[in-house]
Amino acid sequence: MPHTPIAIMWFRRDLRLTDNAALYHALRSGLPVLPVFIFDKNILDDLEDRKDRRVEFIHQALEEMQEKLVTLGSTLDVRYGEPTAMFKELLKDYSVQQVFTNHDYEAYAQDRDIAVEKLLQQHGTTFHHYKDQVIFEKTEVVKEGGKPYAVFTPYSRRWKAALQPQDFAQFPVQKHYTAFLQQARKPLPTLASMGFEPLDQPFPGKMLKTEMARKYSEQRDFPAIEGTSRLGVHLRFGTISIRHLVARARELNDTYLNELIWREFYQMVLWNFPQVSRGKAFRAEYDLISWRNNEAEFTAWREGRTGYPIVDAGMRELNATGYMHNRVRMIVASFLTKHLLIDWRWGEAYFAKKLLDYDFAANNGGWQWASGSGCDAAPYFRIFNPYLQAKKFDPQGEYIRKWVPELDSFNYPIPIVDHEFARKRCLEQYSIALKGKSAL
Missing domain, CATH: 3.40.50.620 (HUPs)
Structure with a gap:
């Protein structure tokens, strides 16, 4: 042999x-x-x-x-x-x-x-x-003149314009299975031999459900509804093909296709703007922010004890399952960075430990978007109101009550910070930093 x-x-x-x-x-x-x-x-x-x-x-x-x-x-x-x-x-x-x-x-x-x-x-x-793992990589989708995009919408337009049937044609691997080396079965290392313990809990299936995809545009923002594909972990580890998903998304729902393009956008950013891999803000001026970085408040956020029900529900879901609905990810990230003025890198690192579908490019891009420091980011003065977000996207409180059953009891904590106070403090600190002054 x-x-x-x-x-x-x-x-x-x-x-x-x-x-x-x-x-x-x-x-x-x-x-x-x-x-x-x-x-x-x-x-x-x-x-x-x-x-x-x-x-x-x-x-x-x-x-x-x-x-x-x-x-x-x-x-x-x-x-x-x-x-x-x-x-x-x-x-x-x-x-x-x-x-x-x-x-x-x-x-x-x-x-x-x-x-x-x-x-x-x-x-x-x-x-x-x-x-x-992507349809287009590195510098395959760039501006006229060859510069990389820093805003998603024009990138997505160019991405769609560039797409040809051969880009998502599947490789006929099965035709060549006879070329595998013939030898006896080798045992896999056990989880225990590598120092890990199984939980034996089911993982999300790897089929894109047609009905979900067709209703994706209307249902994707509501965490109490099974309105998302839950395919992130399969994309992360390649147990499903991006070419297959793009072909299906083109047939079923353009909004779902856009989500797949967001994934490619962040991979493109990772390649063309290497500073994001070194813990730097995409927009350098945001590294001037003086974060409060209160350890006790960070612990309360991690454990889902902030007194803001939608935030606490999201963090408890993450800790229990390794998953968090995408709308809720935006809410909890905005809360950490803007209500508590805790460095987005702390939140990014915590998600990296907990998310089953953790992907550096998407995680970094999402956290920088929430903090305002990233490409295509929400303006720093756009600060989510957690109460209004809950009212809009969990109107019956189904998601919140699933994860925060003690909501109406004396055991539920009072809000860790007042929303209006936190909003005003955030605007002041960001404004000082972005003017190049020291925020103390």
Whole structure:
């Protein structure tokens, strides 16, 4: 086996055996293809929660892929460790001629891939990578003259104008399944062996429901209604194809298509404005804000004890399920940054720990939008009133009462800050900072 020349398909954010760009090219390379996944120790060791459901989700997706591969006479080779070290082992275990993978645009991923490619080159192994998790990447959708967009609406217009049928045509991977390397099933590392515990709770399904999509425009802002697709985690880990979703969205609902374009917009920002990966505000002047950063108030926000029912409901939903409705994400983010004047980076980091569908580009973009510091951001003087947001988007209080059952009892806390006072304080502090003065 070690002397048989092979190709490796390195899975990362693309955990599926259908419509996968790199897998398609690997299977057509003329070499037997070994499917590989690496549980990255650099990432997993930083996770504080040993019951992190994202690790369990990945493990379940790999188990599903493994069952299919076994029926094809093949197997996943799944390892736990530092990626470069794992590839050193793979190069010893197999005669690896080529490695295929799909692009990942986050800063850590780029550094990781550079290190792995350097190692492969030293062994005479070629490294191929492809666009897969987006329709358009990097600088494929830019302004006349080549500059990247900083506002969503003109970007989305150009994105739609550029879209051609071949851009969302699916890769016919199944036609080439006979090219998988034939060998006995290899066991996957258990969650316990990597220091994690399963919760055995169901994950959202990966089917875009036709009726939901058709009503998406009217229902998407109401957290008590199942009016969103809940496909974020599947997009995050690639258990569903973006090409499939774009094709379906074009048929069913333009508003849902716009949400998929927002995802690509934030990936484009991540690539073209690298300062956002370094903890900087997209608009540099917003780094002059003097945040209050009150630890006790941050704890109350995290735990859903602010005395603002819609905010508390959202945070409790996040803590319990790893999910929060998108409208509520905007409300809780606005509250943290503008009512409490706590640095958006604190909220961004907390969401990164808790969100099942956490994606750096979208999370960073959303938090900077809420704080006013990002591209296409709401003006700093637009401050959500949590009471009015609740009245408009949860008029019967169904969502709030689900997560805040003690709402009408003496156990529910009084508001942590008065809305009008907080609004006035925010406007003053932002105004001082944006005039270039020190806010003390």
